[in-house]
Amino acid sequence: MLAGPAAFASDPDEPVRTFAEELGHGHTIAPGQNEHWQNGVWLGSFVVGGEQAWCVQFGLQSPDRDEEYEPAGELTDKWGNPLPEDVASMVSYMLLRHGETTSDDEAAAVAHLLHAATSTPGDTETGDMTEVAYDIGYHQAQLDEKHPEAAELVATIAADAERNRGPWTASMAAPAEPQTIGQADEWTIEVVGADGQGISGAPVSLNVTDAEVEGIAEDGTVTTPDDGSPLRLRVTPTGPAPSITGELVAPTAQPKVQRSVQDPEGTQRLVSTGGEETLTVAAAAGALAPQGEALVVKTDEQSKAGIAGASFRVTGPDGTPAMLADGTEFVGENGEPAVVTTTDDGTVAVPGLAAPQQISVTEVSPATGYEEAFDPAAAPSATGTVEAGRTLELALTNKANTPTVPVHIPAGDPVAPNGEVVDVRASGDETLSGALIGLGALALAGAAVGGGLAYRRELVSAGRRQ
Numbered sequence: 001m002l003a004g005p006a007a008f009a010s011d012p013d014e015p016v017r018t019f020a021e022e023l024g025h026g027h028t029i030a031p032g033q034n035e036h037w038q039n040g041v042w043l044g045s046f047v048v049g050g051e052q053a054w055c056v057q058f059g060l061q062s063p064d065r066d067e068e069y070e071p072a073g074e075l076t077d078k079w080g081n082p083l084p085e086d087v088a089s090m091v092s093y094m095l096l097r098h099g100e101t102t103s104d105d106e107a108a109a110v111a112h113l114l115h116a117a118t119s120t121p122g123d124t125e126t127g128d129m130t131e132v133a134y135d136i137g138y139h140q141a142q143l144d145e146k147h148p149e150a151a152e153l154v155a156t157i158a159a160d161a162e163r164n165r166g167p168w169t170a171s172m173a174a175p176a177e178p179q180t181i182g183q184a185d186e187w188t189i190e191v192v193g194a195d196g197q198g199i200s201g202a203p204v205s206l207n208v209t210d211a212e213v214e215g216i217a218e219d220g221t222v223t224t225p226d227d228g229s230p231l232r233l234r235v236t237p238t239g240p241a242p243s244i245t246g247e248l249v250a251p252t253a254q255p256k257v258q259r260s261v262q263d264p265e266g267t268q269r270l271v272s273t274g275g276e277e278t279l280t281v282a283a284a285a286g287a288l289a290p291q292g293e294a295l296v297v298k299t300d301e302q303s304k305a306g307i308a309g310a311s312f313r314v315t316g317p318d319g320t321p322a323m324l325a326d327g328t329e330f331v332g333e334n335g336e337p338a339v340v341t342t343t344d345d346g347t348v349a350v351p352g353l354a355a356p357q358q359i360s361v362t363e364v365s366p367a368t369g370y371e372e373a374f375d376p377a378a379a380p381s382a383t384g385t386v387e388a389g390r391t392l393e394l395a396l397t398n399k400a401n402t403p404t405v406p407v408h409i410p411a412g413d414p415v416a417p418n419g420e421v422v423d424v425r426a427s428g429d430e431t432l433s434g435a436l437i438g439l440g441a442l443a444l445a446g447a448a449v450g451g452g453l454a455y456r457r458e459l460v461s462a463g464r465r466q
Contacts (some may be wrong), residue, residue, distance in 0.1 A: 002052040021063035022047040025107035029142045033135040034125050040426060043115075043139065044107040048422065050268060055268040056257065057322030058119035059129040062268060063260065069270055072259035078119045078133075085253065087117050089165040089194060091397065092251035096199075096273055097164075109153035112139055113161075114271070130265075143345035146399060163228075164199050166251035168192065170279040172244065174235075178286035180325075180388070181237045184214070189222070189246060190230040191280060194253075196230030203261040204248045210239030210287070237287035240327075245282040252277050290388035297395040298342045298367070306346020307398060309367035313339050314350055315360050318382055323354040339364060367400065 001015065027422045031037060045052045048063045053064065057078045063069075074420010075091060076082055083091070091114065098110050115134040122133025143151035178183045191199040191373045206216060214223055214234040224231045233243065260267035294314070298307040314322050314330055315337045321329035322337070330338045330353070340348045340361075362381040366374040374380075381395040 004169045009354050016156050019066055021062045024062050025102055025104050026111055027108040027143075027147050028137055028323075029146075033138045034127075034132075034208060036127050036129075036132075036153060039095075041139075042105065043111040043143075043230055043433055045101075045111065051193050051272060053272045054095065054099065054114055056114055056118040056271060057268045058134040058378055059132040060268045061069075061263065063270060067267065067450055068261040069258040070261050071267060072257050072264075074264045075118070075132050075255040075257045076171050077117075078122075083117065084300065086162075086165065086194075088254050089115055089251065090158075090168070091271070092159040092255040092276075093161045093165045094252070095255065096249065096251045096276060097160070098157060099272060104303075105150035106146060106153055106157075107156050108143065108147060111144065112136075112150075113158060114155055115139075118453040123244065129418070142377055152372045163197060164193050166194060167253045167277075168194075168199055168250040170204075170246075170248060170250070170281045172246060172281035172283040174242075174283040174285040178288050179235075179237045180244065180395045181239065181287050182388075184234045184236040187233045187235045187244065187283060187285075188230040189224065191248065191250075198224065198230065200224055200226050200228040202248055202250075204246045204281070209241070209243045210237060211242035211244065212238060213237045213244070237285070240287050240289075241284065242287050243284035244301075245280065248279050248281075249276050250279050288325045289327060290355045291351075292351040292353055292386040292388055293391045294353060294359060294361070294384075294386060295342065295391050295393045296348045296350065296361050296382075297393060299395070299397050301397045301399045306342070306344070307367045307370065308338075308344045308346060310346075310363060310370070310398070311339050311341045311365040312348070312361040313337050313364050315362070317358050319360075322350075322359045325354045327354070342367070351395075354388045355386045355390075358383065361394050361396075363396065369401055370398045372401040384404070 006205050011140070022218060023042060024045030024047050026042060026310075028040040030040030032039070032041040032085055042062070045054055047053070047065055048067050048069065049065075053063070056075065059078075074082075082088075094110055094113060098106055101110070105414045110431055116136045120136060121133035123131060124135040124138070125349055126132050140151065142152065143154065145369070169189055170189070172190075173188045175185045175187070189204055191202045191204075193199050197418065203221045204223070205219075206213060207220070213222070214236075222231060233244075235244070255271055256331045258270045258272075260269075296312055298310045299305060316322055317357050321331045322335070324330050330350075332338045340350060342348045360381055360383040364376075375376050380398065381397045382396055384394055388390050
């Protein structure tokens, strides 16, 4: 690797062209691994065409800063052999995660790992630049001695790449049940690597509709947790159809390489992104308006026991239908405000009401045994406000009918002196008392007359016997 301007021609018949490399970030290892690199070897990135790039095919000519490159297929080792699948995917991940670094130590570690993956094994002492292999042990020792932080990063980056290598799969899940507008619930994003483990530190760019997401960055991204577990999002619907789509850049299984147009065989090849693909995730959920519940309670005025069978019309305070959480009116089959009827315990629940809203319940049909006190023109009613997540209790009482108990007289219906039948009630009154007195006097007179007749018959009978 050259480290400065030089005259270079790969073919004696070609004109000599001026060469000027532009180094990016990294460290120079001096002296190099053998006598051919006494001035040192650059372990780091290059700037080609204004972009940071990374070289493979150790030992060949470094790229000119204005070098023109073209796609050259999948990355192979220096001698054109396919890379093992796991090695190729690790290279992709390293470039995805560290390819834009501005740290000299990190850049040196990445360059070291790239050459170790693509330019070994082989002869590390030969002066034939097309055949020389990268001496992993020598360069690692040099980093240990002269750049210990870079040396530590070699192990860290390699372990990270092994765990998080591609290909990745990504998914997003929303709650199975509809949410409530204004109330947060959990959504999840999961990114999984080639070995089935969760990917840590993966940024996901989100596009959010009808919702707000807690913890989202100003640029609209969220990042998977450091332990690789699913990313849990707190999502609050702001409308009826919350949805989220997300995109993340993932490493491909095989990184792509570029070759020099001017000197494809004598100049190192470049990798910049490692081969990336964009993964898309999406999820959607329904969201209802905030809702609450009403509970109508009907009890006996005296006993406080629940009254079953009382019917109530549920409306807004102005008599229009109450609103349900799904935005529809609470009406019956006839399109009129719905009517509910109390059950055996004297209550009836009205769930799923939009909240907040004010509602009224008005009795339209009393229970059996409570008809006397019911006046349709002034029917019992109650009004209250339904609040989200709470139950509004509307309590009403009713007075039972007055019981009627007839008095039965064995001799038949009592008759007044004028011959009218008397209505005898359990409550009693003056008319009843006067009639009874008259009946008593009449009975006594009858008894006297009857007694006299009986006595006369007795005498006649006695005279005849004499």
